[in-house]
Amino acid sequence: MNRRFRNRSTQRGVAVVTALLLTTLAITIVASLFWQQQVQMRSVENQRLQLQKNWIMRGSLDWAGMILRASGRQFQYDDLGQPWAVPLAETRLDQYAEDGAAAGDAADAVLSGNIIDAQSRYNLNNLSTNGVPVPDEVAAFKRLLTYLRLSTTLATAAAQAIAQAQPVTAPTGQQSPAASSNGTMPLLLVDDLLAVPGFTPDIVRQLQDYVVLLPWTGAATPVNVNTAPAEVLASRFVNLSLAQANSLVAARRTAPFTDVANLNAQMSNLFGISVPPTANIAVSSNFFLVYGKIHMGRAALNTVSLLQRGTNGSSTNIVWIREQ
Numbered sequence: 001m002n003r004r005f006r007n008r009s010t011q012r013g014v015a016v017v018t019a020l021l022l023t024t025l026a027i028t029i030v031a032s033l034f035w036q037q038q039v040q041m042r043s044v045e046n047q048r049l050q051l052q053k054n055w056i057m058r059g060s061l062d063w064a065g066m067i068l069r070a071s072g073r074q075f076q077y078d079d080l081g082q083p084w085a086v087p088l089a090e091t092r093l094d095q096y097a098e099d100g101a102a103a104g105d106a107a108d109a110v111l112s113g114n115i116i117d118a119q120s121r122y123n124l125n126n127l128s129t130n131g132v133p134v135p136d137e138v139a140a141f142k143r144l145l146t147y148l149r150l151s152t153t154l155a156t157a158a159a160q161a162i163a164q165a166q167p168v169t170a171p172t173g174q175q176s177p178a179a180s181s182n183g184t185m186p187l188l189l190v191d192d193l194l195a196v197p198g199f200t201p202d203i204v205r206q207l208q209d210y211v212v213l214l215p216w217t218g219a220a221t222p223v224n225v226n227t228a229p230a231e232v233l234a235s236r237f238v239n240l241s242l243a244q245a246n247s248l249v250a251a252r253r254t255a256p257f258t259d260v261a262n263l264n265a266q267m268s269n270l271f272g273i274s275v276p277p278t279a280n281i282a283v284s285s286n287f288f289l290v291y292g293k294i295h296m297g298r299a300a301l302n303t304v305s306l307l308q309r310g311t312n313g314s315s316t317n318i319v320w321i322r323e324q
Contacts, residue, residue, distance in 0.1 A: 053294045053301045056093070056109060061305055064115055064290045065316035072313020077283040078117060079226035079256035084288070087114035113292035118306065119285040120227035121212040122235065124187065126220040126280070127155070128163035136278050137220065144235035147242050148206060154198050161196045162187060166216075187213055189322075214287050214306075215319060222282035225263055226256045236279045244271050257283050285309075287319075 067084045075082060090112040122144055126137045133156075141155040165186040190208055193199040210232055214221050223236050225248070234245035247270060248263075257263040260283065264275045275281070290305045306319040 050299065053109070053296050053299055056111065056294055056296075057292055057301060057303055060111060060113060060292050060294075061290060061307070061318060061321075064113075064288075065307060065309075065318075068115070068288060068307065068309050068316055069313040072284075072309055072311075074313075075284075077226055077256060077258055078224060078285045079252065081253075081256065084115050085117075085227075088112055090293075109294060109296040111292070111294055113290065116289040116291065117224055117227040117285045118212050118214060118287035118289045119221060119224040119282070120229065120232065121210055122223065122232050123214045123221040124158060124190075124193075124211050125162060125166075125213055125216055127159040128166050129220070131163050131166045131168040133159040133163050134220070137280075139238075140235050140280075144210060144231060147231040147234060148210065150203060150206065151198070154196075154203070157196050157198045158193065189213060212287075212289075215308075217286075220280055221287070222280050224283065224285045225281050226252055226283055227285070236281055238276055238278075239273050240267070240271070247271075259283055 064084075071078065071082050071084050079085075088111065090110050093109040093111060122141060124141075127133060127141060128137075138155050138159050141158065142152040145152050145154055161184070165184040187193065187195075190211055190213065191204060192213075193204050193207070194201065210229065223232055225233060225236075228236075230242060230245040230249050233248060234240050234242045237245075240248075248266065251266060251270070257266065260275060260281065263281070263283070267273050267275060286309050288307045288309065290307055292301075292303050292305070294301045302324040303321055304324055305321040308317045308319050310316070
């Protein structure tokens with residue numbers, strides 16, 4: 001009897017342990033399924049947020065293009081007092097939805113940004129034409145480096161780097177253009193200057209607001225005298241000091257320069273000098289940098305885009321878009 005009782009107790013114990021193990025296994029499987037489902041749902045949600053913020057950013061670029069086209073049709077010059085130059089502060093998108101309500105995640109979306117005249121900066125691609133450094137442009141960049149208290153030897157190094165990577169157009173009579181000088185990768189961003197000997201991260205950061213790399217359009221890109229900082233403005237003139245450039249910047253706040261003749265008259269009245277033929281300046285621009293920031297829940301997107309505007313605001317094209 002005692003033996004049977006012990007056998008039955010043992011069997012009951014084994015059954016209980018087995019039941020507990022099966023229950024634990026079932027709970028583990030169910031929890032794993034729930035976890036996988038949650039991960040998949042979060043992945044789908046992240047993809048949806050990514051698509052939404054990309055579409056919002058593309059919409060903001062369309063808005064920027066519309067403002068630039070309208071400004072180009074209305075004005076014959078570009079200055080910092082026009083609508084395109086007014087930054088967009090952080091704005092919730094539901095402020096523009098009907099009845100103050102936005103569907104889905106749009107209520108959590110916050111958009112901000114600003115437009116910068118890319119031709120207010122010195123285009124480093126001006127340093128070389130057809131694979132050959134341009135002495136006047138190298139001299140202008142040296143003056144800019146001097147005003148920024150940087151070594152002027154950097155101008156020669158940058159000109160050589162751009163010349164080596166620049167495509168060379170074949171002389172008249174040849175069937176096809178020659179290849180670039182030595183197959184060097186071209187500089188596309190200011191940060192690419194780090195690959196040029198002599199440039200350091202600190203130097204590149206100091207140059208960020210004064211130089212740019214714009215596509216080659218067949219001629220050197222002029223600097224817009226209505227938007228350029230005093231250092232860039234002074235670098236375009238052999239006979240203009242930095243103090244005089246600051247005076248021009250102060251004068252244009254009251255009355256922007258409507259054309260180069262107007263600038264020439266101002267310089268003659270103020271300083272008794274005229275615009276030299278090698279200044280390579282303009283009062284309007286074709287290239288603009290659009291900076292945008294979007295926050296949507298836990299997702300964020302910071303981008304900078306280069307827009308090219310046609311003559312008289314006829315069109316705007318996106319040259320490139322890059323995340324920061």
